[in-house]
Amino acid sequence: MKNRFKFFSFFLPALAGMVLxxxxxxxxxxxxxxxxxxxxxxxxxxxTTLEAKVGETFQYGPLHIRIQACRxxxxxxxxxxxxxxxxxxxxxxxxxxxxxxxxxxxxxxxALSAMDHPVYDIWVIDCAGKEPEKAxxxxxxxxxxxxDKPADQAxxxxxxxxxxxxxxxxxxEEIKPDQ
Numbered sequence: 001m002k003n004r005f006k007f008f009s010f011f012l013p014a015l016a017g018m019v020l021x022x023x024x025x026x027x028x029x030x031x032x033x034x035x036x037x038x039x040x041x042x043x044x045x046x047x048t049t050l051e052a053k054v055g056e057t058f059q060y061g062p063l064h065i066r067i068q069a070c071r072x073x074x075x076x077x078x079x080x081x082x083x084x085x086x087x088x089x090x091x092x093x094x095x096x097x098x099x100x101x102x103x104x105x106x107x108x109x110x111a112l113s114a115m116d117h118p119v120y121d122i123w124v125i126d127c128a129g130k131e132p133e134k135a136x137x138x139x140x141x142x143x144x145x146x147x148d149k150p151a152d153q154a155x156x157x158x159x160x161x162x163x164x165x166x167x168x169x170x171x172x173e174e175i176k177p178d179q
Contacts, residue, residue: 029071034129035083037065040121051128062089063100063120070127081107081127087115 037050039060050065052058057066068084087101101115101122110123 029073029080029082030130032070032072032127032130034127035067035070035085036125036128037083037085038123038125042119042121049125050122053129060122061120062091063117063122064088064090064097065122072127079108081124083124083127085122085124087122089117 032054034051034053037052039048039050040046041048041061048060050058050060052065052067054067054070057064059065064087066086068086070081070083072082073080082104084104085101086099088097088099090097100117103113105113105115105122105124107124107126115122
């Protein structure tokens with residue numbers, strides 16, 4: 001019995017360590033500034049694609065929708081978009097607001113956390129608004145790079161005040177206002 005206990009006391013922590021090391025490490029989801037939603041009016045069977053900024057509240061029929069967050073997996077991970085959404089309804093006859101939904105919605109499995117409403121359906125399609133190249137560069141980095149550049153190496157298309165002085169080329173069309 002004692003030999004059996006020594007065997008398990010030695011191999012159990014080693015086995016647990018191997019299991020933990022073998023588990024894949026998942027990257028953190030990235031925040032995005034916009035969410036793309038799909039809305040369905042069940043009475044008319046009309047779908048509408050809605051795009052909203054995080055922190056914005058907008059109206060879809062009698063529903064008021066507030067986007068609290070939108071997160072998406074990095075491109076190297078399994079595709080997944082999720083948004084934290086709060087939805088309430090203000091019926092015209094009562095004028096008193098009622099919560100319809102508050103929580104995370106997932107694009108890959110909309111039935112996991114669905115809004116339950118007799119007339120309207122809302123579900124997440126994707127997170128948007130972030131360009132891959134520019135997402136890594138912040139505005140502060142761009143400003144710092146511009147300040148570090150000597151004046152004699154300034155772009156040929158900008159004057160000393162930073163205004164664009166470039167003339168349109170033959171390849172680009174000049175935009176003219178309607179007359």
